[in-house]
Amino acid sequence: MPVSTIRTPVAGLAGDSAALNAPLFRLLTDRLADGRRRAILDLGAATTPMLDLLGRSPCRVEIADLGSDRELEQVNAAEPDAVIAAADALLPARREDSRFDAIFCWDIPNHLNRQGLTALMTAVAARAGPGAVAHMLIYYSAGTMPARPGRFVPTADARLVDNAAAAGTIDAPRYSPEELDRLMGGFAIDSARLLANGMQEFLFRLPGGHGSNGL
Amino acid sequence: MFERGKKDDNGTGDTDSGSTGTQGFLGSVGAKPAVREKGTAIIGRSIQINGDLRGNEDLRIEGDVSGTVELRNSSLTIGKEGKVRADVFAKSIAVDGTTEGDLYATERVVVHVNARVNGNIIAPRVGIEEGARFKGSIEMDQEAVDKALGKSSRKAAAADTSGRTDDKAPDSKAAPKKVAKESGAGLNTRAGAA
Numbered sequence: 001m002p003v004s005t006i007r008t009p010v011a012g013l014a015g016d017s018a019a020l021n022a023p024l025f026r027l028l029t030d031r032l033a034d035g036r037r038r039a040i041l042d043l044g045a046a047t048t049p050m051l052d053l054l055g056r057s058p059c060r061v062e063i064a065d066l067g068s069d070r071e072l073e074q075v076n077a078a079e080p081d082a083v084i085a086a087a088d089a090l091l092p093a094r095r096e097d098s099r100f101d102a103i104f105c106w107d108i109p110n111h112l113n114r115q116g117l118t119a120l121m122t123a124v125a126a127r128a129g130p131g132a133v134a135h136m137l138i139y140y141s142a143g144t145m146p147a148r149p150g151r152f153v154p155t156a157d158a159r160l161v162d163n164a165a166a167a168g169t170i171d172a173p174r175y176s177p178e179e180l181d182r183l184m185g186g187f188a189i190d191s192a193r194l195l196a197n198g199m200q201e202f203l204f205r206l207p208g209g210h211g212s213n214g215l
Numbered sequence: 216m217f218e219r220g221k222k223d224d225n226g227t228g229d230t231d232s233g234s235t236g237t238q239g240f241l242g243s244v245g246a247k248p249a250v251r252e253k254g255t256a257i258i259g260r261s262i263q264i265n266g267d268l269r270g271n272e273d274l275r276i277e278g279d280v281s282g283t284v285e286l287r288n289s290s291l292t293i294g295k296e297g298k299v300r301a302d303v304f305a306k307s308i309a310v311d312g313t314t315e316g317d318l319y320a321t322e323r324v325v326v327h328v329n330a331r332v333n334g335n336i337i338a339p340r341v342g343i344e345e346g347a348r349f350k351g352s353i354e355m356d357q358e359a360v361d362k363a364l365g366k367s368s369r370k371a372a373a374a375d376t377s378g379r380t381d382d383k384a385p386d387s388k389a390a391p392k393k394v395a396k397e398s399g400a401g402l403n404t405r406a407g408a409a
Contacts, residue, residue, distance in 0.1 A: 006325055006342030037356055046326075046343040051353065058356030065350050092352065153345070163345065 005051045019159035024193055024201045026158035028102060028135050029053050031215050038101040038213070041092070041124065043067070043108050047153045050104075062092045062100070066108055067149035067164075075116040087119035091127060099129035101213045105136040107150045107199070110173055114183055117175075121185030131209020134187050134202075138180070139172035141198030146170075177202075260296040268301075276312070287321075295329060308338070310347075317351075321364055337363045 032038060033056035040054055046063040054061055066072060071090050078086040103124055109117050124134065137152075139145040147170045150162040180202065181189050187204035195201050255273040258264065262278035273290045276297040284291065286305040293299050297312035307322045310330040318324050318332070323340035326332050331348040339360050341353055354360050 006323055006340050046347070046349045046353070047345060048341075048343050051341060051343065051355065055355040058358065060352055060354055060356070060359070062352045063349055065348060151345075 005048045005055060019155050019161050020195060020197055020199075022137070022158070022160050022193075022195060022201050024191060024203050025135055025154070025160060028133060028203065028215065029154070029158050032059070032102060033057050034214055036214055039095075039098045039129075041100040041103045041127065043104060043124075044106045044149070045151055047151075049153050049155070052156075053154050053158060060098060064091055066090055067106065067151060072108070072111050072116070072149075075119060076113045078116070078119075080115065083115055083119040084122065087116065087123045088126075090120070091123050094127050099132070100124075100127055101129055101132055102215060103128065103132065103134040105134055106152050107137045107139070107145075109136055109175070110139050110145055111149050113173075114179075118183045118185050121183070121187055123185075125186040125206060128206055129209065129213065130206060131211060131213045131215065132206045133190065133213075133215045134184075134204040136202045136204065137195075138175055138200045138202060139198070140174060140194065140200035142172060143174070144169040145172040180204075255290075255292070258297075260294075293330075302334075319364060 032040070032054060035057050037058040038060075040059050040061045041064065042050065042061060043064045044067050045065045046061075051061065075083060075086045075090065109120075112120060121134070125132075128134075137150075146164060146167060148164060148167040151164040152160045153163050154160055175183070177189055177192060177200075184204055187206055190203040190205040192203075193201045255275050256270070258274065258276045258278045258280065260277040264278065264280045264282070266282045267285070268280060268282065269285045271286070271288055273292075274286055275292040275294055276284075276299060277294040278296070279298045281300040284299065284301050284303040284305070288306055290307045290309070291303060291305040292309045293312045293314055295311045299312070299314045300316060301314075302316045302319070303314070304319045306320065308318050308320045308324045309327065310318075310325070310332055311327045313331045315333045317335045317337065320338035322338070323342070324336050324338040325342040326336075326344060326347045326349055328344040328346040330344075333350050335352045335354070336349075337354050337360055339357060341355075343349055354363065
């Protein structure tokens with residue numbers, strides 16, 4: 001039986017016209033609601049609506065909250081021989097008894113350079129179990145993106161609202177699917193969708209497991 | 216021991232997180248009259264405590280506390296000025312300030328908008344306000360929460376004896392050594408709507 005969350009103030013939820021339909025996000029969260037216990041890593045900030053969504057099944061949710069820190073800049077600026085350690089330091093300690101089954105990356109990968117992205121996902125893969133699934137939003141059509149990572153909050157029907165404060169724009173890396181496949185530290189593309197706002201939504205998967213995690 | 220106010224009307228001991236202005240520890244030389252807060256003892260912002268803090272009354276921390284905090288049947292509020300580097304055990308925990316350590320509550324944990332929490336949360340009900348900074352894990356499995364809080368659970372006991380796999384076992388890191396000594400009898404860990 002999952003625990004319950006306490007209602008906390010969240011702007012722009014259910015009924016918000018800006019909510020983004022993200023079918024792969026909905027697919028993953030629906031699969032996670034099958035009653036099995038899992039370990040989940042959220043690279044973004046903790047929000048009660050996300051906990052509500054994940055709490056439909058028993059789980060342990062680890063919150064890395066990378067989106068609003070200068071830590072991403074440190075990874076981007078790290079020398080090649082130090083970048084793995086820099087990325088590793090952003091994540092929770094490895095637990096061999098409870099490897100992650102699902103990882104929510106949101107749009108954080110857009111704010112990492114190629115070296116940093118590979119380092120972060122390699123560090124994530126080291127904490128994930130066989131067949132683990134990573135969800136990601138990549139700026140694809142637009143040439144620019146917000147200067148800081150989004151703060152995505154799901155609606156009750158698993159659409160996404162970005163509640164991040166406006167912070168100007170920067171060039172988007174516009175990673176192609178082929179390039180992402182090479183940069184993802186062992187995760188391979190499972191499926192992809194182009195979203196209405198020009199982002200591309202991805203599910204990546206680690207090899208192995210033969211579907212035993214049900215995801 | 217602590218600066219003390221009168222009990223609030225509903226007896227919950229809930230405090231208004233916006234009502235700061237605490238004047239310090241009872242007995243502070245030259246302190247202004249204590250700001251009364253609803254039935255809650257207060258550790259003022261000039262106070263530093265290093266060690267085990269135990270009690271049986273609601274407490275608000277605006278100072279700096281390191282060690283362990285145990286208020287098994289009471290509520291703890293870590294105010295905007297509060298800095299706690301400790302594992303905390305309480306009936307309910309509300310955070311407006313900064314904590315580093317695990318938070319165990321038999322009823323609920325609420326992390327308010329300006330809070331910074333670095334540690335794990337083990338409670339049957341959890342709230343994280345938008346804008347709060349939280350790094351750590353949240354156990355969303357009532358069975359694992361019950362076990363971590365030391366509450367006996369027939370289902371958990373049955374699972375334990377039926378050879379469950381490691382990945383289904385409650386978070387061993389989360390198991391509070393001190394709380395687990397007690398049965399938790401009388402503590403309400405039933406999940407329910409806020």
